Amino acid sequence: MTAPVVPARSPEAAAAVVSETAPARSSAELIRAEEPVLAHNYHPLPVVVARAEGTWVEDVEGRRYLDMLAGYSALNFGHRHPRLIEAAHRQLDRLTLTSRAFHNDRLAGFAERLAQLTGLDMVLPMNTGAEAVESGIKVARKWAYEVKGVPADRATIVVAAENFHGRTTTIVSFSTDETARTGFGPFAPGFRIVPYNDLAALQAAVDETTAAVLIEPIQGEAGVVVPDDGYLAGVRELTRRANCLFVADEIQSGLGRTGRTLAVEHEGVVPDVVLLGKALGGGIVPVSAVVGRREVLSVLRPGEHGSTFGGNPLAAAVGTAVVDLLETGEFQRRATELGAVLRDGLTALVGKGVVGFRSRGLWAGVDIDPALGSGREVSERLMREGVLVKDTHGSTVRLAPPLTITAEELGSALAALERVLTRGA
Numbered sequence: 001m002t003a004p005v006v007p008a009r010s011p012e013a014a015a016a017v018v019s020e021t022a023p024a025r026s027s028a029e030l031i032r033a034e035e036p037v038l039a040h041n042y043h044p045l046p047v048v049v050a051r052a053e054g055t056w057v058e059d060v061e062g063r064r065y066l067d068m069l070a071g072y073s074a075l076n077f078g079h080r081h082p083r084l085i086e087a088a089h090r091q092l093d094r095l096t097l098t099s100r101a102f103h104n105d106r107l108a109g110f111a112e113r114l115a116q117l118t119g120l121d122m123v124l125p126m127n128t129g130a131e132a133v134e135s136g137i138k139v140a141r142k143w144a145y146e147v148k149g150v151p152a153d154r155a156t157i158v159v160a161a162e163n164f165h166g167r168t169t170t171i172v173s174f175s176t177d178e179t180a181r182t183g184f185g186p187f188a189p190g191f192r193i194v195p196y197n198d199l200a201a202l203q204a205a206v207d208e209t210t211a212a213v214l215i216e217p218i219q220g221e222a223g224v225v226v227p228d229d230g231y232l233a234g235v236r237e238l239t240r241r242a243n244c245l246f247v248a249d250e251i252q253s254g255l256g257r258t259g260r261t262l263a264v265e266h267e268g269v270v271p272d273v274v275l276l277g278k279a280l281g282g283g284i285v286p287v288s289a290v291v292g293r294r295e296v297l298s299v300l301r302p303g304e305h306g307s308t309f310g311g312n313p314l315a316a317a318v319g320t321a322v323v324d325l326l327e328t329g330e331f332q333r334r335a336t337e338l339g340a341v342l343r344d345g346l347t348a349l350v351g352k353g354v355v356g357f358r359s360r361g362l363w364a365g366v367d368i369d370p371a372l373g374s375g376r377e378v379s380e381r382l383m384r385e386g387v388l389v390k391d392t393h394g395s396t397v398r399l400a401p402p403l404t405i406t407a408e409e410l411g412s413a414l415a416a417l418e419r420v421l422t423r424g425a
Ligand SMILES: *Cc1c(COP(=O)(O)O)cnc(C)c1O
Pocket: 072, 128, 129, 130, 131, 133, 164, 165, 166, 167, 216, 220, 249, 250, 251, 252, 253, 277, 278
């Protein structure tokens, strides 16, 4: 081999170079520095995270915070879970990207294990959640034309109001959130929107053009909205009778969050297609997937769909390690047991600043008395107490800690919430 053009540096030497060229800036300076150069599509809490481990993150000044958001469930296994980091390191030293022009030696194993974990047959690997949703829509439409016999370009997909499925132009076309939509038209046709948790409305919307019903088993961004018992089983029955697909967006609800591998398991339901993302990448790389029945995913033939990065060996290695963790059952068990602690803690706060809440497993949407402040204001006060959360709409705060959180840590987060609510502004 010829000598490398750039001499290899030890990690220590590389770190020294970084600190020479980029003098440390304070949190306040870094926040100010973003303003002129970074698109303003987010309004983050004023905390600048520099490192993290497990349930804890540390800011630039060394202040520590309990992470009660877990990257919207992308960090179900906590920050830098040792098994996931090890899998990533090992793969980084061997092979990171091939494109799907060639096979790679990690992809078959990942697909086999993910299909087995979900009880489905085939996997279409993608990267982000929105891509999984887009891919699910394409697959459902093709299935409608080729298998169901819907006339060309007439397929419809039924979705629920208040949904969140991502940010692409097609996906915002069937959002009911005006902030997500306004200014981004013209919108894609082919979607019917019905109220969530309403089987009669769903029944009325489904007809011979329907390719699929696409819903979240629990609506996360809407405020952790848990449907009535029987809704998911009803969707399954209704879609079976109407000969259309049940596509479950489990990108946030899946992979242990609710106490089961998939949230649909609470009703013993197996959808035709499950969309996964977020935690599938172990908090390391974006990994998403459409997982489905063979009859559905086999409508795709070479050239009809693809992704340069989808199914890359690094993603497959991390995704396989995620499946390994979930197969132990430990995280689902923790979500169930600690979910009960969370529910009891929140129940005790009802009437003391909490108006109501919805929860399943380690996932809760907490409605704060609007007189005590907006969800944003409560989130900022919690930040000052060393607890990071995110508001959803209005006065709702979402809690979704890493599933590795301990009972003590959960107790301290609930105590901080109580302090913030009883002390007020
Ligand atoms: C986050 C999310 C998405 C979109 O995922 P991205 O990776 O942000 O594109 C889609 N559906 C649900 C339910 C989500 O929570």
